[in-house]
Amino acid sequence: MVSVRFxxxxxxxxxxxxAQNDAGNIQFK
Structure with a gap:
């Protein structure tokens, strides 16, 4: 089960x- 958690x-x-990449792309547009 450790692999499942990992x-x-x-x-x-x-x-x-x-999500961070999407936010960054919006800021750079």
Whole structure:
């Protein structure tokens, strides 16, 4: 089950990074 938690954390980090990238793209436009 450790791998499941690790995967969930990585997915959460990916969502946060993508959200930050979207915010950055909006600011630079």
């Amino acid at each position: 995967t969930y954390i990585k997915i959460s980090e990916g969502i946060l990074v993508s």
